[in-house]
Amino acid sequence: MHFTKSLMLLAAVTTGASARVVGHERRQAYAPPASTVSASPTPSSSASNGGWTATPPNGEYSNQGFGESTGSSGSDITYQGNTGNPWGSNIIEISAESAPLYKNVAQFTGQNTEPWTVVFWNKYGPDGQMDGWFGNSALNLNMNPGDVKYVAFQDDSQGGWSAAPGTTVPTGMTGGYSATWGEFDFSSSGNGGWSGFDVSAIQPQNAGLPVQGMQICQAIGGSVCSSITSDAAVVDNAYTTAETALGGVGGNIPGGGPVRLAVVIDYSG
Template identity: 50%
Template sequence: HEVADLKARDLQNSINLKSFVETEPVVVTTTVWQCCATTSSLASSSSSTYTSTEAPSSTTTTATTTSTTTTTTATSTTTTTTTTSTSSYVAPTTTTTATTTTTAAATTSSGVSADWTSTPSNGDYCTTGFGGRTAPTNTDSKIQYTGNVGNPWGSNIIEVAESEASQYKYVVQFNGSNTDKWTVAVWNKIGPDGKMTGWYGHSAVSFTIEVGEARYVAFDENSQGAWGAAAGDSLPTDKYGGYSCTWGEFDFGNAGNGEWSGWDVSAIQAQAAAQQVQGMSICSSLGADCSIISSGAVTVTNAYLQKDAGVDGIGGKAPAGAVRLITQLDYSD
């Protein structure tokens, strides 16, 4: 299987951002399942409302030579993938029974999961807190592929409490530095303008994570993008206004690729801007499929450096189903 490619680096020789057609996202009406034991106050907090600083229009074209995203290419030895990039989107449908299945696996007496890595035994995942889903566009292109960016934009990504995390399908645990508070911002690959500008000052979720603290972010189906993290109160940016720290990149439940998921750590943007490479590791909750860059890029494991910008298939991947990732910020050897 070939996970939809997030790499803006692939645009360097073939795509001009100004050529993108600005179209309104197609909204797919869905039923929001009230399957959570409680409605997360985090999901409705200000940290889940997207913020943005528009990238200067005069640098849009130039940005294509420096702005970089990556993801993994999932492969399979038992099936063919010749048509996955053009698979049609199956819109979620409402049912009369969806709201009746609310019990999650491994629950306490209060009905809340005792372990954030567990999953509902009946396979019904919570969508409380998410906005509407947008249908994919540009489905015949890995680079320009636009998945679910939420309606309103960014509402496909929410922060949730640890006690509720197990009820969501795609969840990332962020673990803070051992020495300093850090800022984390999470964004969609496709920005609010419908172009590949998600990392130019935009964020669907942002928060400050204290020393040793753990925070949880849930992602809706068919979401592609990245997060950045750095010490202090903001993320560094390059001369074009793009986030230039170490990135953690994601592709969850790609509808054009059999709902495969992929992730990786990338220092391409930081190195392209000649700025600090922050340490970060991303592993599945089972400790497998790790992608790691240590502080200063002293150690690099299954992750992207600037020299790897033309390489596919780096990072972790998982077939259709729930994903639980553990991200360690400020990772060092």
């Protein structure tokens, strides 16, 4: 395999004195096949039309509400991008009206018929270790049936979210979030500006816990989706334990342009 692009998210890692080992969480060092490469996003002509997928006509994106960006370090699996200063301030909830003003935005809807919780984290935690998904939270969303919410991400942010019914997201024996994950990498400075996303059931499967349905699709610049239905009954371009060692599953977006992701929780197809 020829390694040219490094779209890594969360990697198999040993962290801290407790030597917590988890096996997965990466979208790393991968030259995607043509079938999964998306065209560079094409900005909408105006932020006043096209709804939440529109972008500013002058190409100047808002940073309102974000903290300071942090520098990057490392390479390949150990790459650490922007985690926000203070930690987690690179991931914020925004309004539908302001969504067109930000560069990287995910819209969250659901097929859920009861309240769900979505928790977000950075690949690297507040302690500077690659343990961001071990109980840390940059942002929590409470998703009631019919809710539509929007989240903005600063450039060079890598991490994920996990979604489950109720007021908390289950964790495995080692303390990591163990409901179905959505993983993201936005305009990685260590990866030539590429972005990427995927849905993953590896954590709940490894923990022997239920797999929740989730879908993530490009909303501009392409039509690539990554999805898993409940209990991993149907898996499309997404991670299960069988794909633990693979990189680049999901969507891979070149160009460093704006990203719009449409996320559906409790996805059933």
